[in-house]
Amino acid sequence: xxxxxxxxxxxxxxxxxxxxxxxxxxxxxxxxxxxxxxxxxxxxxxxxxxxxxxxxxxxxxxxxxxxxxxxxxxxxxxxxxxxxxxxxxxxxxxxxxxxxxxxxxx
Numbered sequence: 156x157x158x159x160x161x162x163x164x165x166x167x168x169x170x171x172x173x174x175x176x177x178x179x180x181x182x183x184x185x186x187x188x189x190x191x192x193x194x195x196x197x198x199x200x201x202x203x204x205x206x207x208x209x210x211x212x213x214x215x216x217x218x219x220x221x222x223x224x225x226x227x228x229x230x231x232x233x234x235x236x237x238x239x240x241x242x243x244x245x246x247x248x249x250x251x252x253x254x255x256x257x258x259x260x261x
Contacts, residue, residue, distance in 0.1 A: 161238065163230025167222035168215070169238045170231065173245025175215045180252035182207055187256070 186193045186203060196206035223230045233241070 159235060161233070161235055163223050164219070166231050166233050166238055167225075168219035169242050170222050170233075171215050171219035173241045174218055175211055176245040176249035177252070178214060179207075179211050180249040180256075182210065183253055184256050184260070188260075 186196060186207065193203050196203040199206045200209065225231050
């Protein structure tokens, strides 16, 4: 099963999930540490969480598309187990960053 090829979109958007999970955590920290950032995000859409969500969703789509265009349009080549590891690592890292921030930094 580990040798089964994954589509370029599965790999690309899987990597995008991993990266966006970490970016999401960093955005939470930036918002919480800077009232100016939070106020600017509030002005953009009426609520900072709506802006936050829009930023992460746009980045997810853009990064997934960008990763799919890599390697001459063939996308990145990663084994299923490596992709799963990267997704889990990204999501866990994002969760730990947010948890650590609220436990230590707040």
